[in-house]
Amino acid sequence: MHEILQYISSYLTSDKTPGVAGNMFWAFVYIMLVFLGLSVAVIAMNWLERKILAHMQVRLGPMRVGPHGLLQPIADAIKLLLKEDIMPAEADGFVFWMAPLIVVLAAFTVFVVVPFGPTHAITDMNIGILFMLGVSSLSVLGIVMAGWASNSHYPLIGALRSSAQMVSYEVAMGLAVVSAILMTSLNSEGTGTLSMIGIVQAQMAQGEWFIFKFFPLGLVAFFIFAVAMVAETNRAPFDLAEAESELTAGFHTEYSGFRWSLFFLAEYSAMIAVSSIAVTLWLGGWLRPFPNWLSGSPSDQIFSFFPGVTFLFFAAICFFNTVRMPKHPLFRIQTIGLAGFGVVLGLIGLVMFYPPVSVRVQDIFWFSAKVAGFMYLYIWYRGTFPRYRFDQLMQMGWKVLLPMGLGVLILTAGVALLQEKIWHL
Amino acid sequence: MLIGGIAVITRKNPVHSALALIITLLAQASLYLMLYAPFVAGVQIILYAGGIMVLFLFVIMLVSIDRSIRERQFNSQWIVGIIAATALGGLFIAVYAKGSSIFPQHVLPAVENDNTQKIATMLYGQYMFAFEIASLLLLVAIIGAVVMAKKRI
């Protein structure tokens, strides 16, 4: 018993991720935490997307289930689980069954290397970014399988479209990533890294986020990645695979109930995954703004208040809306529920002011805040842009982003070389 | 992995074959990881599983498969083929049985930390010429594939 406790507590002093330290217990805990966090994030994202989109479109969005529709995603999840699971008679059973599993597995496995903080990652791999790109590209297989196994025209066309799209944008994405990786090698030893944690530490060491590095080269690479990642996840304006007015729902037209919800889960977690790649590579990962300039005790203190303040702000919004709720007996339960939610958020916020917690939570907070910014962008795109046509999409991928990516890569390499020569002279 | 391999060559439906092949490839990627070759494993996943197999699936879906499933699956010289393969297998067994002693029983301790860097240095240093030739080969392959698949040249 004592040995087990010691085994568990021995990790607490380590400065490595549980995967690297080889501590099975903490690795398991982290996996569970990431899984839970991801599920909560997807649920929250579902509600937020509907709400934000609705408010962009002068609607209210879900309002019925729970206060301001807060329980809507849960109601949806229950509905999806209880729904009949339909499989087309002519479908290829095994492949039909496998496809959503592959997509979900690919979408979740990438989170193994996502660094939420210097030690807050399940593991740190030497080939971290390569692993992420590779595993997320596996979801193409699931999509193709789903479209083919449905044995129906619309899903097949949708699957071919989305896989062609994902394969072509992966190229541009890869080039942008390579130019960022190139920047990690600009240190005195001249050794770069593919590890996700290493990339963030390189940004820390060089004193700037890679988006500002070699201005505007980093920015252009980031832009290429930002466009390609929307295309990778089949979201508007690149959502032709799911173009409702043309192909009903694309590759998952024939899916229903639980399997459909797996695709849904995979889509949102893939969005979070690519956003976290972008955050890690260009926006400094878990680093708070100005980690080097504003170091020292006063600013450290101020920045450590941020997570708590954010939660208190959310709680304040809840209370504000509680006051605005209609004063009618019918709304009493909803009002109490909203107030209770506000209290929970407020308590979480208060706990985050407690120094040991605030120190540990800070990295995760900054990382999540940056990812949340990307999530908002996704929703914003969806509310603003019309849909591209397929040939225009391909043109954009191959004729605009690819040459741009190559150019940025060559220029980055050139500038890096020049800087190194000057450095040595 | 072997089951996957067997499935590749026995399934009637090419899509099932392709999926079996994917399973084989992923299993092989994990073997690379066990052999302390993480970079090769990554390349295996990205290129093979992500790229080449999607290409295969694409082509299978483009050429209609309904007819070919119902047809005879093995070609007319299959007996000859099996015999030749068996002979080859016998050769392998003989070689390995004879030469098993030359393989060291111990396992080298290996560090994986700078595997990627070392491979990169080697690719751009010692094997520079081969690397360039490989890129040229890929260029030729791109042009060839486009020319072949185009309707009118």
Add this chain to the structure above:
Amino acid sequence: MLHITTLHYLVLGAALFLLGVIGVLTRRNVVIVLMSIELILNAVNLNLVAFSRMWGGLHGQVFAIFVITDAAAEAAVGLGILIAFFRNKETVNIDEVNLLKW
């Protein structure tokens, strides 16, 4: 505990190679023949990496990467030929590929 030595990998590689050879020699569907060729290449790769582990060098891995590159090129060209062929003859059976020009 059983140590997995180089020999185990080699036997596995040989078995894969054999499967590939059987596939190439006996199947009629061109797509499956191409996939069998991929199997053969993979068997070779496995051997290369296993040997590289045995000697502690990285040359084997570099070669494996070259082989993967070649496999990609081969698949692209092979499938291109296949599509052109299918468009003209509406079949993917290797028996019926008996003309050099049509």
Add this chain to the structure above:
Amino acid sequence: MTEQNSSLSHLDLETPEKPFLDANELVINMGPQHPATHGVLRVILRLDGEKVLGLECVIGYLHRGVEKIGEHRTYTMFNPYVDRMDYVAAVSNGLGYCETVEKLLNVEAPPRAQHVRVILTELNRIASHQLWLGTHALDIGAITPLFYTFRDREEILKIYEKYCGARLTTHAFRIGGLQYETYSGFEKEVKNFLAFFRPKIDEYEELLTTNRIWVERTKNVGIISAKDCIAFGVTGPVLRASGVKWDLRKAQPYANYKNFDFDIPIGENGDTYDRYLVRMAEMRQSVRIVEQAVGALPEGPIMAKVPKVMKPPAGEVYHSIEAPKGELGYFIVSDGSTQPYRVRVRPPSFVNLQALDVMCRGQLVADVIAVIGTLDIVLGEVDR
């Protein structure tokens, strides 16, 4: 099944490019239940990959025999039926019908009625264009404009509701004048709406006109030349976008359009983008017309002297107006009895729909949806 075969057999359009060994020619059925066909239109597409080789429309799923019904109703009784044809521009339909019968009876509505007619019809044009804009943008993938236009269309419908009690099928006019006197505060509300609506047009344009994706999706898509337009009898914004300055409000003024000052916006290329621009400009012109009309609303009676039992002299008459979608014509033959001998409607959507084939040929599948949207068809009017 037989219907499909027969309709396919006379699909003998010459193809722009001969498909390679016919291996890739694909016949796809779009509709009648499809989210982007605006009702129950069925389109049979012949595709080479994604390229459209030709298409044929199958219509009639919403046929209700409006023209036949007209032969069995008195002139007054038939009036509400016309609202059900183009149900998003019901007021225009009523105006066309009333004016035709008035022409047959040889009466003219009093000036106040004419003014109110112009106001309501132009508001209707705005409402119709708003609905078109929302659904067209939705088809192309922009989901937000739909809600914006519906929000603003609501204001017009409120005015209708206050005026005649109905929002969609208004039955606002009577033969010889108006059904109702305007309610108190009508002018003020219309003026308020105009003030409210002007910046809204800019808002729509802000969302779409310079939106890169919107421009790429609509420019050079579904081009139709002025010559083809005239050959097909295409009218309305589609014709004007091809560069023909033809608007019945100017060409053969009816109601009292000649008293109002407005321009006819025209396009140059006849592509989807030009049609979009023309319709946006038309909304602005409509605002101008309504402003003038509501500013100079004369006092006086709202009904001309028409007999209780209408027995127009025997004869025939054709009268057409510029509906939001194009030329809406009524041809009525009277045999001197209380019911028309024959009613024939020339609906703009039906005639415009013919051009779909020419506009889509050589385009991609996704463009077909854009072109159906830009033609602004209403199946109730196509099938009648």
